[in-house]
Amino acid sequence: MLTQALAGERAAFAALVRQHQRAVYSLALRMLSDRHAAEDLAQEVFLQLYRNLSAVSSQAHLAFWLRKVTMHRSIDRLRRAPRLESAAPAELAAAVSETQPADPLLERRLRALVGELPPAARAVVLLRYQEDLDPADIARTLGMPLNTVKSHLRRSLAQLRERLDETAAALI
Amino acid sequence: MSENQQNEALQLRLRAALRRVDPGEGFAPGVMARIAAEPARTARPARAGAVAGWLAFGLAASLVLAALLAHEWQARRLEQGREARRQLLEALRVTDEKLNLAYRAVNSQERAASAEHSGA
Numbered sequence: 001m002l003t004q005a006l007a008g009e010r011a012a013f014a015a016l017v018r019q020h021q022r023a024v025y026s027l028a029l030r031m032l033s034d035r036h037a038a039e040d041l042a043q044e045v046f047l048q049l050y051r052n053l054s055a056v057s058s059q060a061h062l063a064f065w066l067r068k069v070t071m072h073r074s075i076d077r078l079r080r081a082p083r084l085e086s087a088a089p090a091e092l093a094a095a096v097s098e099t100q101p102a103d104p105l106l107e108r109r110l111r112a113l114v115g116e117l118p119p120a121a122r123a124v125v126l127l128r129y130q131e132d133l134d135p136a137d138i139a140r141t142l143g144m145p146l147n148t149v150k151s152h153l154r155r156s157l158a159q160l161r162e163r164l165d166e167t168a169a170a171l172i
Numbered sequence: 173m174s175e176n177q178q179n180e181a182l183q184l185r186l187r188a189a190l191r192r193v194d195p196g197e198g199f200a201p202g203v204m205a206r207i208a209a210e211p212a213r214t215a216r217p218a219r220a221g222a223v224a225g226w227l228a229f230g231l232a233a234s235l236v237l238a239a240l241l242a243h244e245w246q247a248r249r250l251e252q253g254r255e256a257r258r259q260l261l262e263a264l265r266v267t268d269e270k271l272n273l274a275y276r277a278v279n280s281q282e283r284a285a286s287a288e289h290s291g292a
Contacts, residue, residue: 014200017199021194026190043202043206047206047207050207106185107185110186111189111190114189126190130187164182
C-alpha cells in the first residue's frame with residue numbers, strides 16, 4: 001500500500017489514511033481536548049504526510065513519523081493557544097461512547113486527569129498507554145532524553161494515582 | 173494492595189481509558205478533499221512566485237539604472253567643476269598679466285619723470 005501511495009496512487013494514500021487515522025486522531029484529541037481542533041490537526045498531519053511521502057521508507061517508519069508529527073504539532077498548538085489546554089474534557093468522554101467501558105465514570109475521570117497533565121508529560125503518557133510504546137521509542141518520537149521520559153512517566157503515574165484517590169475519597 | 177500492584181492496576185485502567193477512538197466516516201474523505209485542493213493552492217504560489225521573480229528583476233534593474241544615472245550625474249558635475257576651475261585660473265592669469273603690464277608702465281613713467289627732474 002505504501003509503495004502504491006509512493007507511486008502516486010491516491011486510492012492507496014486514502015487507504016493509508018484510513019489505516020492510521022484512529023491513532024493520529026486519538027493522539028490529537030487527547031492532547032488538545034477539543035474534537036474540532038483534533039480533527040483539523042489530524043488532517044493537517046496527513047496533508048503534511050502527502051507532501052513528504054517520499055521521505056517515508058517503511059510502514060514502521062510511517063507510524064513513527066505520524067506519531068512524531070502529531071505530537072509536535074499538538075504541543076506547538078498548545079503553546080500558541082494555551083486555552084485548549086484547559087478545555088473541558090467532557091468531549092473526550094463523548095468521543096468514546098461508541099464502546100462500552102468497564103467503568104465509564106472512572107475512565108472518564110482518568111481521561112480528564114490525563115488532560116490536565118502538562119503537555120510534555122501528557123504526550124509521554126499517551127504514547128506509553130495509548131500507543132503502547134516503550135520509553136526508548138517515546139524518547140525517539142518526542143526527541144527527549146530517555147531519563148526525562150522515565151521521570152515524566154513516574155511523576156505522572158504518581159500524580160494520577162493521587163488525584164484518583166482524592167476523587168474516591170470525595171465520593172465516599 | 174502494594175504500591176506495585178496499585179501502579180499495575182492504574183496502568184491497566186489507563187490503557188483501557190486511552191484506547192483509540194475513530195474520527196468518523198468523513199475524516200478520510202475530508203483529507204482527500206484537502207489533498208485534491210492542493211494543486212490549485214500550489215499553482216497560486218507558483219504564479220505568485222513568477223510575479224515576485226519579475227518584480228525582483230524589475231527592482232534590481234531599476235536599482236542598476238539609478239546607480240548608473242547617479243554615477244553619470246556625478247561625473248558631469250566633476251567635469252563642470254574642473255572646467256569652472258580652469259576658467260577661473262585662466263581669468264586670474266590674464267588679470268595678473270594685465271596688472272604686470274600696468275605696473276611696468278607706471279614704473280617706467282616714474283623713472284622718466286625722476287630722470288627729467290635730476291637733469292633739470
